[in-house]
Amino acid sequence: MREYVELGQVPWKEKPTLMGEPEYRINAIRECETFIQAIRNYLGHEPTGACLTCKSFPQDSGTEYQVVCYYDEAVLEAIQYARRCERQVPATWEEGGVRKPPRASESKWRAVG
Numbered sequence: 001m002r003e004y005v006e007l008g009q010v011p012w013k014e015k016p017t018l019m020g021e022p023e024y025r026i027n028a029i030r031e032c033e034t035f036i037q038a039i040r041n042y043l044g045h046e047p048t049g050a051c052l053t054c055k056s057f058p059q060d061s062g063t064e065y066q067v068v069c070y071y072d073e074a075v076l077e078a079i080q081y082a083r084r085c086e087r088q089v090p091a092t093w094e095e096g097g098v099r100k101p102p103r104a105s106e107s108k109w110r111a112v113g
Contacts, residue, residue, distance in 0.1 A: 038096020049078030
């Protein structure tokens with residue numbers, strides 16, 4: 001059976017884009033993708049049976065995005081990796097070896113329209 005643990009949108013010492021802020025969806029997904037890379041840099045790539053991904057969570061005020069680690073309960077290495085993610089993700093972007101992702105409003109590559 002496949003379970004998951006929620007890891008948040010950004011490293012725990014960093015400030016995430018909040019729901020309701022301009023371009024939340026774009027910024028939150030960008031932060032999640034960067035956080036996934038930071039986790040992989042810090043803890044290594046997922047073993048067979050585990051998968052880091054961005055997951056959407058419906059809320060009354062909109063959709064929230066977080067990084068989750070899916071894991072197969074039948075695979076010990078996957079369970080161990082998910083538990084390490086719960087306890088040992090990087091605290092900052094720097095600790096994860098990545099740059100803070102730019103906000104959509106700061107990006108040179110914004111969509112024109």
